[in-house]
Amino acid sequence: MSSKKDSRALRFYSDVLGLEHLHYGLWERDEELTLANLKAAQTRYQQAIIDLLPPPPARILDVGCGTGELSKALKSIGYEVEGLSPDVNHIDSYAAKVGQPFHHCVFEDFEPQQPFDVVIMSESCQYIKLDKLFPMLTATMKKDAVWVVVDYFVKDGVSGVMAKSGHTYTMFHRAVARSQMTMDYDRDITEAVLPTLDFAANLVARGELALSMLKQRIDQRSFILSKIVNLILWLARKELSKLEQSRILIDSAAFKEAKTYRLMRFIRA
Numbered sequence: 001m002s003s004k005k006d007s008r009a010l011r012f013y014s015d016v017l018g019l020e021h022l023h024y025g026l027w028e029r030d031e032e033l034t035l036a037n038l039k040a041a042q043t044r045y046q047q048a049i050i051d052l053l054p055p056p057p058a059r060i061l062d063v064g065c066g067t068g069e070l071s072k073a074l075k076s077i078g079y080e081v082e083g084l085s086p087d088v089n090h091i092d093s094y095a096a097k098v099g100q101p102f103h104h105c106v107f108e109d110f111e112p113q114q115p116f117d118v119v120i121m122s123e124s125c126q127y128i129k130l131d132k133l134f135p136m137l138t139a140t141m142k143k144d145a146v147w148v149v150v151d152y153f154v155k156d157g158v159s160g161v162m163a164k165s166g167h168t169y170t171m172f173h174r175a176v177a178r179s180q181m182t183m184d185y186d187r188d189i190t191e192a193v194l195p196t197l198d199f200a201a202n203l204v205a206r207g208e209l210a211l212s213m214l215k216q217r218i219d220q221r222s223f224i225l226s227k228i229v230n231l232i233l234w235l236a237r238k239e240l241s242k243l244e245q246s247r248i249l250i251d252s253a254a255f256k257e258a259k260t261y262r263l264m265r266f267i268r269a
């Protein structure tokens, strides 16, 4: 994820939606698609990670820590936590929110001074190439340390835009089998993350409706303004077409067909 993209998305989540977490959350069955329920789902997701950890005190590396929300919670319950993110925007937010050591780099380039008891990757594992991931984990974790991964993976046989983000699930497990990691917990949470996509699709649909109503009004009221709007739409046609093509990324049925979202814990042998 580029820093520029990251920061735009970050500003949308935090300034517009008031969200501090950058993950899908964990919904309960038949919950209404509201912002309050999305926030509650994200808190539930965070708790599901915490439930898999050894009791404090333990040294934790929060890889791809985002704004530092999980690290803040970990610190408040007695863990010694450090954050890591390549996004320049996370330096200040982590300092203000957590006030713990922060490593501004990709995990691939991390140089640990002391190995950790726990490494957490909450929706960040997908950005780290598999051939770099496992040697880095070995360098970063103590013997018997815990690695928690919460992320989505691409199912076998999926191609095109839906295969662009996430490791292929079978390739990931093949790499695990060759590594020093042993999985001792695996929960399929795909169904429980889908409402976040439905929430996003609703938001987009409402935005589109508002824009089309606005355009209709402009068309009816001002010939010149209507021509200017049409010109802007024509100039932005490539971006609009790209947006249209990426609509599938917030389609929960397409996500369910192509991906599996897992909460997993591994122990380093």
Ligand SMILES: C[S@@+](CC[C@H](N)C(=O)[O-])C[C@H]1O[C@@H](n2cnc3c(N)ncnc32)[C@H](O)[C@@H]1O
Pocket: 001, 006, 020, 021, 022, 023, 063, 064, 065, 066, 067, 084, 085, 086, 087, 090, 105, 106, 107, 108, 121, 122, 123, 124, 127, 128
């Ligand atoms: C979707 S956000 C998840 C943030 C946070 N863990 C959460 O669950 O709210 C992905 C995070 O991974 C980070 N990231 C991207 N590439 C990375 C890499 N190669 N190594 C470590 N972190 C990376 C991003 O900067 C961002 O902080």
